Amino acid sequence: MIAELRERVSCPVLAPEDPGFGEVRAVFNAMHPGDPSLVVSCFGTADVVDAVTFARDNGLAMSVRGGGHSIAGLSASDSCMLIDLAPMHxxxxxxAARLARVQGGAVWADVDRETQAFGLATPGGVVSDTxxxxLTLGGGYGWLRRKYGLAADHLLAAEVVGPDGQVRIASENENTDLLWALRGGGGNFGVVTWFTFALEEVGPTVAFGGTFYPIEEAAQVIRGxxxxxxxxxxxxxxxxxxxxMPADPELPEAVHNRACVVIGAVYSGGADAGMDILRPLRELGTPLMDMSQPMPFTAVQQGFDAFFPRNTLQAYWKSRYLSSLSDEAIDFVAARALDRPSPFTLVNLFHMGGAIAAVAPDATAFAQRSSPFLLSIDGxxxxxxxxxxxxxxxxxxxxxSANYGDDGVYLNFTGRSEEPPDVAMDSAFGANLRRLAEIKAKYDPTNMFRSNNNITPAPN
Structure with missing residues (x-):
């Protein structure tokens, strides 16, 4: 059977005993490393077509690994055929057109390197290795979110290999329902081999605020x-x-093995003016370290990479949106930050709004647009x-944390759920879930793509 697949494709097809099997792109979450029975490291769209067709014809369970940063381990299923997109980056x-075409195996560092050569960017994540x-198919928050919105909002078109082995273009001109679903509906509809993003003028230097305060001042700092x-x-x-923070010799001794509150911020505009506008964030308490400065946008994108090394940390995350951030909620966050069971655990608050909220909740599959805050508990x-x-x-x-508000969950920041799948899907997609189920039934009626935050196809 493997020999047949090897004859079809132009790329490596690896069984566990083959050299190179263990060198497939590692996942982030070491809790879910995955144990596939077969890996197809695709070089291009044709390889993906052949791999999907082979899996369908032989009744093989299938997972797709782009960046491998799924917190829930959705790209690391066991005893499956793994479609590895890492070579496609x-x-x-x-x-001139302010567009970027990006293959499905790229990470954000790949995108930033090429787009910043022209002083352009599209909203990506906050870790360049993601x-x-x-990130895009799940929505996609990054350092440009309030000015330019989500990564999914900048997705103009996609090349998608469906479960039938057909290659479709989803755009504003064809398969428009599929494009709507890809903008936040996850990996439910096929393998995206190419993305087309709109680009914005950003950088190459931006104003960055990065100030570290003592954890004991958490409540005061978060209020400010x-x-x-x-x-x-x-x-x-x-x-x-x-x-x-670790005892890193490149860091000031004041933060060595020190629990800290970190305020990070980016100003999407002129760097000099931005530093003045960000100044109040540097004066919220007693700074232990202040990294604030005009900085290359690529450096900002890489600034938090060290917190998220691949295949090193066991990870279990939960997140929820909050319609407000009361003093009581802040006291709760501060108390939990002091009580973290691991030095690598993060308790995060993201400010939303701006361009995110300017998009109607039914304009894309990504429904949660109104809440001004996201609480993420990153174990x-x-x-x-x-x-x-x-x-x-x-x-x-x-x-x-539900005592302080519950406006739904963000699936990209959520580990494997102990709740029934439909409960999590309803929390994330709300009124959009019914349309997503109908589109799922149209493009993947047998639910071949199910190693994801899965949407059940609507019944006929």
Missing amino acids: AVQVDA GVAG WRDYVAIAPDEVTATCLTIT NWTEPADNDANIAWVRRTFQE
């Missing part, structure tokens, strides 16, 4: 952050996170023996 920029495909973002212009995207630790305790802490923190 080309980026083509049309600077896959373009997973909340009050600042309430009046900040849309050019400001700001995030608050708590983490324990990260190193020892599998500690899984139960850390997962329990994240779940308890998530459950208690």
Whole structure:
């Protein structure tokens, strides 16, 4: 059977005993490394077509790995045929048209490198090693979100290999329902081999704010952050996170093994003016370290990479949107930040609004547009023996956070759920779920693409 597939494709087809099998792009979450029975490391769209067709004809379960950063391990299923897109990482920029064509195996560092050569960017993530495909198909928050919205909002077209082996173009001119679904509906509809993004003028230098405060000042700092973002212009995207910094010789001793509140912010405009506008975020408490400065946009995109090394951390995350951030909610976040069970665990607050909220909730599959804040509880630790305790802490923190608001979940920041799948899907998609189920039934009626945040095809 493997010999037949090898004859079809132009790329490596690897069984566990083959050299190179263990060198397939590693996942982020070491809790879900995956144990596929077969890997097809595709070189192009034709290889993907042949791999999907082979899986369908032989009744094989299938997973697709773009960047491999799925927190829930959705690109790391066991005993499946893994379609590995890592070799497909080309980026083509049309600077005059402000467009970028990006292959499905690219990570955001690939995109930033090419687009920033022209002083252009599209909204991506906050970690440059994150896959373009997973982040975009799930919505996609990054450092440009308040000025320019989601990665999915800048998706203009996609080349998609469906379960029938057909290659379709989804755009505003053809298969428009499929494009609507891809803008936030996840990997339910096929393998996206090429993305076409609209680009914006960004950089190459932007104003960056990065200030570290003592964790003991968390409540004060977060209150100041909340009050600042309430009046900040849309050019400001700001995030608050708590983490324990390592004893890195490249960092000041003041933060070595120190639990900190980190305020990170980017101004999407002139760097000099931006530094003045971001200044209040540097004065919220007693700074332990201040990295704020005009900085290349590519450096900003890579600034948090060290917190998320591949295949190193056990990870279990939960997130929920909040319609407000009361003093009581802030006190809760500060208390949980002090009680983190692992130094690598983060308790994060993202400011939303701006361009995100300017898009109608039914204009794309991504429905949650109105909430001004997202709380993300990122459980990260190193020892599998500690899984139960850390997962329990994240779940308890998530459950208690519902006392301060519950506007739904963000699936990209959510681990494998203990809830029935339909509950999580309803929380994420709301009124859009019915249309997504109908589109799923049209393009994938047998649910061949199910290793994802799965949407059940609507019945005929």
